[in-house]
Amino acid sequence: MSSxxxxxxxxxxxxxxxxxxxxxxxxxxxxxxxxxSRKLILEIEEANLRFILAKPMDVPTYVEHGVADxxxxxxxxxxxxxxxxxxxxxxxxSRCYLAVAGIxxxxxxxxxxxxxxxxxxxxxxxxxxxxxxxxxxxxxxxxELAPLIGLADRIVDIxxxxxxxxxxxxVETEKIIDITSRFIVNPVSYRIKANAVDEMxxxxxxxxxxxxxxx
Amino acid sequence: xxxxxxxxxxxxxxxxxxxxxxxxxxxxxxMEHAVQKWGYRFMQTPTIEYYDTVGxxxxxxxxxxxxxxxxxxxxxxLRPDMTAPIARVAASTMQxxxxxxxxxxxxxxxxxxxxxxxxxxxxEQFGVELIGDGxxxxxxxxxxxxxxxxxxxxxxxxxxxxxxxxxxxxxxxEILGTDERVEKLKRFxxxxxxxxxxxxxxKLPLSSIDQKRLLDFLHLRGENKLEDAExxxxxxxxxxxxxxxxxxxxxxxAFGVNELTTLDLTLVSHxxxxxxxxxxxxAPELGSPISNGGRYDDLxxxxxxxxxxxxxxxxxxxxxxxxxxxxxxxxxxxxxFSEKHRKEAYAFVRKLRDKGGMVxxxxxxxxxxxxxxxxxxxxxxxxxxxxxxxxx
Numbered sequence: 133m134s135s136x137x138x139x140x141x142x143x144x145x146x147x148x149x150x151x152x153x154x155x156x157x158x159x160x161x162x163x164x165x166x167x168x169s170r171k172l173i174l175e176i177e178e179a180n181l182r183f184i185l186a187k188p189m190d191v192p193t194y195v196e197h198g199v200a201d202x203x204x205x206x207x208x209x210x211x212x213x214x215x216x217x218x219x220x221x222x223x224x225x226s227r228c229y230l231a232v233a234g235i236x237x238x239x240x241x242x243x244x245x246x247x248x249x250x251x252x253x254x255x256x257x258x259x260x261x262x263x264x265x266x267x268x269x270x271x272x273x274x275x276e277l278a279p280l281i282g283l284a285d286r287i288v289d290i291x292x293x294x295x296x297x298x299x300x301x302x303v304e305t306e307k308i309i310d311i312t313s314r315f316i317v318n319p320v321s322y323r324i325k326a327n328a329v330d331e332m333x334x335x336x337x338x339x340x341x342x343x344x345x346x347x
Numbered sequence: 348x349x350x351x352x353x354x355x356x357x358x359x360x361x362x363x364x365x366x367x368x369x370x371x372x373x374x375x376x377x378m379e380h381a382v383q384k385w386g387y388r389f390m391q392t393p394t395i396e397y398y399d400t401v402g403x404x405x406x407x408x409x410x411x412x413x414x415x416x417x418x419x420x421x422x423x424x425l426r427p428d429m430t431a432p433i434a435r436v437a438a439s440t441m442q443x444x445x446x447x448x449x450x451x452x453x454x455x456x457x458x459x460x461x462x463x464x465x466x467x468x469x470x471e472q473f474g475v476e477l478i479g480d481g482x483x484x485x486x487x488x489x490x491x492x493x494x495x496x497x498x499x500x501x502x503x504x505x506x507x508x509x510x511x512x513x514x515x516x517x518x519x520x521e522i523l524g525t526d527e528r529v530e531k532l533k534r535f536x537x538x539x540x541x542x543x544x545x546x547x548x549x550k551l552p553l554s555s556i557d558q559k560r561l562l563d564f565l566h567l568r569g570e571n572k573l574e575d576a577e578x579x580x581x582x583x584x585x586x587x588x589x590x591x592x593x594x595x596x597x598x599x600x601a602f603g604v605n606e607l608t609t610l611d612l613t614l615v616s617h618x619x620x621x622x623x624x625x626x627x628x629x630a631p632e633l634g635s636p637i638s639n640g641g642r643y644d645d646l647x648x649x650x651x652x653x654x655x656x657x658x659x660x661x662x663x664x665x666x667x668x669x670x671x672x673x674x675x676x677x678x679x680x681x682x683x684f685s686e687k688h689r690k691e692a693y694a695f696v697r698k699l700r701d702k703g704g705m706v707x708x709x710x711x712x713x714x715x716x717x718x719x720x721x722x723x724x725x726x727x728x729x730x731x732x733x734x735x736x737x738x739x
Contacts, residue, residue, distance in 0.1 A: 198633060219542045220542070221542065318634050320634055320636065323508050323629050
């Protein structure tokens with residue numbers, strides 16, 4: 133690995149394909165089998181790039197510690213994790229939003245309202261800003277279950293189409309914030325590898341601006 | 348709460364084993380030598396200070412302070428940095444001394460970890476403070492000395508980013524008018540949230556020219572950006588900041604360290620602490636800045652004595668990580684003896700030690716496995732049998 137190699141932390145799953153497409157549009161030649169590989173580290177020597185594939189929630193962690201120079205992470209993760217990294221670009225992909233949802237017609241428990249979520253920090257900050265003290269129950273998935281079986285009064289989760297909520301008989305009660313994916317950079321790499329980082333930011337920015345005009 | 352197990356330490360606390368200790372102390376003395384040559388004098392301050400004085404004045408987040416109570420119920424803190432205690436001393440005990448004062452320190456500081464490991468909560472800081480000198484030469488001296496100190500311990504390929512918080516404040520104030528608005532926008536820079544910064548600027552009720560000035564500001568890092576920075580400013584105070592940066596560049600050239608520094612006006616390393624030139628040092632091996640510093644002309648005022656000041660601090664633990672562990676010389680010599688030959692063995696060991704060698708003298712009775720023990724030494728001498736002792 134030469135010192136000018138840029139290590140990119142990519143989120144596995146939903147955002148991955150959109151992120152790969154965006155990189156291709158920015159003229160980064162990625163091998164066709166890129167999406168199918170099960171490898172966690174992929175090196176593309178001719179482009180001086182190395183990709184690491186991480187859980188979306190972990191991308192800012194790798195970037196903060198500097199084992200990845202840059203990364204692609206959802207704003208939801210950035211809000212939850214509060215990592216010391218530069219948030220340089222709004223990539224405009226994986227659009228969704230964070231919302232509060234619950235069973236229609238129900239109220240928050242007056243004494244100890246319970247909120248189930250994958251995002252305990254975001255949820256507790258949001259309710260604090262609304263002047264409410266709530267109890268957070270941290271879950272790792274299938275958050276919609278919680279109100280249905282009486283674990284919580286409300287959930288805080290990301291909503292993209294609203295289908296999951298609907299099929300489970302839940303309604304959105306408040307929207308918290310819009311979410312898109314962000315291009316993030318380690319503070320040291322931002323300076324030491326300024327040329328490579330700026331080049332990537334510039335190329336990605338061109339693609340994003342093009343798409344904004346088209347939209 | 349579970350009771351700690353015997354091998355556990357509080358979050359963020361670390362042991363220093365002999366190998367690391369040795370490079371660390373070697374580096375420390377090399378660095379001490381470097382700053383002493385520039386006329387800086389070392390001093391110590393207490394580990395524990397009052398929350399209301401040093402705790403408040405230091406630039407540390409409330410939740411990062413280790414707090415305790417004294418017998419009268421006053422809140423104490425484990426010092427979170429060295430700049431505030433030195434400012435306290437400079438403004439009180441040492442206030443009769445003529446300024447500028449050149450002070451150096453090497454001490455452990457304490458900052459509680461928020462969420463997880465990965466960063467130590469007690470770490471050694473090495474640094475200098477130049478108190479009572481507001482000149483650009485002082486800013487240059489501190490940057491140049493930091494570079495020389497890092498080079499002295501063998502760090503290579505590092506870079507120093509140099510910014511100016513006075514410039515940022517003036518530019519934002521020119522465009523935004525009120526301090527509240529300046530602070531709000533500056534906070535985005537401090538939090539490194541450029542996306543939020545751009546979104547915020549686009550929402551502000553400003554002329555398109557002013558919006559563009561604020562957006563162009565984000566590009567003020569790298570070569571030849573000082574000219575661009577000048578174009579964004581219109582007020583006298585803004586030009587003063589630009590003048591300072593020009594002068595600083597000349598000063599760093601004179602010190603011969605200009606090549607290692609880059610201008611980066613987007614560097615906002617703290618919301619309120621720094622008032623002028625700021626800087627951070629980066630090593631490619633490490634994900635966090637290895638050193639930082641800047642001008643803090645308002646700090647001494649908090650201890651009732653106005654004085655301009657600047658300084659740098661190097662994180663010794665990060666520095667150790669960067670200059671690579673494992674370069675230590677192991678103990679080279681071990682002398683193994685039996686009780687019967689102890690006297691000759693000790694005489695032999697003393698001779699070696701007098702010559703400056705590091706020698707372990709070990710009674711054979713104290714070792715379980717001779718082979719496993721002697722493996723770590725490059726040289727072993729035995730005083731066991733009838734003979735005087737044979738080399739191994």
